[in-house]
Amino acid sequence: MTLLPVVGLDRLTDDAVRVVFEVPAEARGGYRYLPGQHVTVRLELDGVEARRAYSLCAAPYGDAGRATLSIAVKELGPGGFGQIASSKLAVGDRVDVLPPAGRFVLQEGDEHVGIVAGSGVTPVLAMAEVALARGDRFTLIYGNRTASSVMFLEELADLKDRYAERLMVLHVLSREPREAPLLTGRVDAERLPGLLDAVSPGPDAHYYLCGPMAMVDGAKAVLAERGVQRGHVHFELFHAEDAPPPAAYAETAKVLAEGDVDVTVTLGGRRTQLAMSQDDDSVLAAVLKARPDTPYSCTGGVCGTCRAKIVRGEVAMAHDYALEPEEKAEGFVLACQSRPLTPAVELDFDA
Ligand code: FES
Structure with a gap:
């Protein structure tokens, strides 16, 4: 078990907080990660071990400076780690965090398109930071319910300041009208073709889909229809919807x-x-x-x-x-x- 100290806690939206852990020098090697990977938080809920996976939302640490891991935790209901993180957790507390894992990671290539909804932005934000820093183009199609539920607005604005020419962000809101009808509604199979036409990615772009199953499935179908090679479509789901087993x-x-x-x-x-x-x-x-x-x-x-x-x-x-x-x-x-x-x-x- 590796207990990592909490060194930062800040509110991202009404129902989400960012938790930053410090990785001690002796554990540094084992906690290295690729942009897009997640960590698993292990905790006890009502006397039973529970595990929750959270994507790492910042570019990986380098060899110099502090080694930290940042996750965004949404409060999904009473009794979970989300509630603990937003109401009980304090800087200095120690949390059992398992080493980073996952295969939803930034690919080689010079153009990337993130298609995400809500907290699906988390792994894609880390990817965008790294891709832009190495000179690639990044487009983010980012669906949310309302402007106040958008996570990482500040971080995206910072990236936009630094990489204005290579970063494009389209905010799509489902419960708040935006000036352009294309940007009002859900990021679904109906709206996505218009959004992709507006950003016109090149033929070799990699796509990263992260969000609820219906959004991911819809986006996969649209990309297949547009002839995007399957090896260039990467996805991660929040959770699965119930389906009968085979x-x-x-x-x-x-x-x-x-x-x-x-x-x-x-x-x-x-x-x-x-x-x-x-x-x-x-x-x-x-x-x-x-x-x-x-x-x-x-x-x-x-x-x-x-x-x-x-x-x-x-x-x-x-x-x-x-x-x-x-x-x-x-x-x-x-x-x-x-x-x-x-x-x-x-x-x-x-x-
Ligand atoms: S533990 Fe997540 S797929 Fe099995």
Whole structure:
């Protein structure tokens, strides 16, 4: 467990605060990150361990100066880390923060377009800072409900001052009329083509989509229609909306009803063998009992932290919002969504 001290706390909007942690010199190497990655905050809520993933919202620290991690935390309801951060947390408190992870990161290339809604701006802001500093172009299509709910206005204005020619920001508001009808409404599949026409990205631009599932799915469809290569479309979801699991998933209950499944995992270079019973909701739940060091965060099939490669046997996933088709073809699965289809399975978390 690494407890990082809080060294900064400031309000971003009525319901969001920025929390800045300091990384001590001895942990610096392990907390390096790429723009777009997230950290997981581990805390106890009502006596139960809870994990929450937060994107890092500033450019990574360098070799000189202070090493800090900044996250933006939204208050989503009573009892969560959002509420703790906005009402109880104080500078000097120490919080259990797991090292940065995630594959939603800034790509090589000289043109980038962020299509985001609400706090989906967080990872994209870090990407924009780094991309602009290295001389790339960055366009941000940024949807919010009202002007007062826009996070990071000041930071975006600062970037605009520094990189006026290479940064373009389009604010789209769904509950407040803007002067241009194109900028009034949601960033959805209907409005996006007009917005993209207005900014006319080049053919090699990379796109970064971050927001609710409906927005991300709509944007993916629009970009595919416009002929954007799939490898240039990167996305991260806030959370998944409920969808029924595929038919194969029901088969896993039959396999587990026949007896415990033999699960072998490789993690951190060490192999562990364990038994998964029908009481275990997922392969991850079973593995955690024997290997509490197994990486995970959302447990909802969204963040990809629990990704592992199937080495032997077969599993079915309830949901998968994080893996690329090529990763699935290579045998990668999300352990938090997987249950076995064979009496023995082997997963490699180091792959
Ligand atoms: S823990 Fe987030 S996808 Fe499995």
